[in-house]
Amino acid sequence: MIRLLYITHRVPYPCDKGERIRCTNILRALSNHACVDLISLADEFVHPEARSFLLRYAQNFYVVPIGRLSKYLRMIFALCSGRSLSERAFAVPSAKQLVRTLLDKNRYDVVLLSSSAIFPLVADLPRQVRLIADIMDVDSRKWRAYAHGSFWFRPLYLRESTLVGRLERSIVNRAHAVIVTTLKELEYLPSGSSYKLAVGNGVDCGFFAPRTWPSECLARLAFLGTLDYWPNIDAISRFVNAIWPHVRKSLPQATFNIAGRRPSTHVLRLAQAPGVNLYRDVPDVRPILDQCGLAVFPLKLVFGIPNKVLEAMAMARLCIIPPEIASIIGGQAGVHYLVANTAEEWLHHILEAQSNPVTADRIGQNARNFVAECYSWDIQLRRLIEFILIRQAQLQVAQYV
Incomplete structure (x- = not known):
């Protein structure tokens, strides 16, 4: 050796x-x-x-x-x-x-x-x-x-x-x-x-194995990531300020669940918005993902492979991602995930998912299969x-x- x-x-x-x-x-x-x-x-x-x-x-x-x-x-x-x-x-x-x-x-x-x-x-x-x-x-x-x-x-x-x-x-x-x-x-x-x-x-698909399907909790959205990392702070800020108020207007029961380590002061302030929950320094994100049907990653700056996206896909969540992430991980929009670029597209996908639970489950299952085949x-x-x-x-x- x-x-x-x-x-x-x-x-x-x-x-x-x-x-x-x-x-x-x-x-x-x-x-x-x-x-x-x-x-x-x-x-x-x-x-x-x-x-x-x-x-x-x-x-x-x-x-x-x-x-x-x-x-x-x-x-x-x-x-x-x-x-x-x-x-x-x-x-x-x-x-x-x-x-x-x-x-x-x-x-x-x-x-x-x-x-x-x-x-x-x-x-x-x-x-x-x-x-x-x-x-x-x-x-x-x-x-x-x-x-x-x-x-x-x-x-x-x-x-x-x-x-x-x-x-x-x-x-x-x-x-x-x-x-x-x-x-x-x-x-x-x-x-x-x-x-x-x-x-x-x-990603370890044996570890990241779903216990629920997206259709069971489509009004609950998740974001995962290190919360003192500037691209994540920027993504959460834009989502909470530009998209989330419109989601809540159409879907008052919706919640946006942010989970990650070391939340910055700015993230702590954003977590005070109605319907936003912060889970800080959690040892295991799987229970949070199991309680959320959608995982959203509205990043503008993407470096390397976003691991949390792969983990959410392995958990069969309906993931909404920007084109920058889609071009990195491969797969096909509408089959393995949904792609959104503008605030209007993010809002459309979130609200459309509420009335299409079968499609949400199908994309979630496709996402898990894709990660298992390509990202072990x-x-x-x-x-x-x-x-x-x-x-x-x-x-x-x-x-x-």
């Missing part, structure tokens, strides 16, 4: 957030084919069950505390340097020293990163060790989009976009392979010498595992030719 060092910018447990879920499933898949050592940086409380869970798949597990307060201080000092806030947040000397110690002690065939921000930890990695960077999304594009949506923080966001873009160019010229979550993200990667690969996210973790991670194993076999053969 090959030896692999996996470095993650978060402890991949509990599986309560997209990046953690992705890292956990990658680790699980790798453990079937490689001897894996795991290093995880942590700026928050580490769950007491994390070590025992992760050691099921990793031979060794190392946690490097980066300190939440000291992280913010490093980010402030980054403003006086030519480094991005993102990379300075994880620039902990003890982490780099641990990486060097393990590299000196073990002959790793591959080093895998979970984020562009931790690339400086391995920037001086020996060339004979294959470096694979799973950066997930092209973050420079994300920061640029944030800048266009902000007035007060625009200079800061533009600075971050420029510096993260420089970091991404360094990665594509140093890493043997760079991985992102979608084909669309591949288009935004800078040119470079590395191999580029799209490896999507998946085994299917999504197959390309990554095959790439690592085949490339390693090619290198081993080349040594004897």
Whole structure:
């Protein structure tokens, strides 16, 4: 078996957030084919069950505390340097020293990163060790989009976009392979010498299994997502202000149920609107989805694969999504989900669903079947595992030719 060092910018447990879920499933898949050592940086409380869970798949597990307060201080000092806030947040000397110690002690065939921000930890990695960077999304594009949506923080966001873009160019010229979550993200990667690969996210349809059908609760709408994430805040704000009053006027009993971690002050204010319910920091979103017939995701800014959409589809909810998400996940409008762009289209689909329960159930079932066929973790991670194993076999053969 090959030896692999996996470095993650978060402890991949509990599986309560997209990046953690992705890292956990990658680790699980790798453990079937490689001897894996795991290093995880942590700026928050580490769950007491994390070590025992992760050691099921990793031979060794190392946690490097980066300190939440000291992280913010490093980010402030980054403003006086030519480094991005993102990379300075994880620039902990003890982490780099641990990486060097393990590299000196073990002959790793591959080093895998979970984020562009931790690339400086391995920037001086020996060339004979294959470096694979799973950066997930092209973050420079994300920061640029944030800048266009902000007035007060625009200079800061533009600075971050420029510096993260420089970091991404360094990665594509140093890493043997760079991985992102979608084909669309591949288009935004800078040119470079590395191999580029799209490896999507998946969903566990056994875990996300419905107990109700959409027709049983069509007047209850759900939105899922991290609630201090600006694209989600923007989506909730536009929906509550521009669409929800018209829904309530035609459907007074309707409720809009927002579930997610760390709600911002703005989301807390929006949750005061009539018929809006906020479920904050819930450990399991399945009971909420089971109580809602529709799942709405009115995002304008979409980066990578929206995991919560896949989870709602796996739960056979009638999902209404914007064209930006539809173009990423595939499938067919009217068969696997409904697509809305304008406020009028959102309102039409929500109200139309109330009088078409059979159609809602049919689309919900189609959605679940689609996710099961196309978005299982085994299917999504197959390309990554095959790439690592085949490339390693090619290198081993080349040594004897």
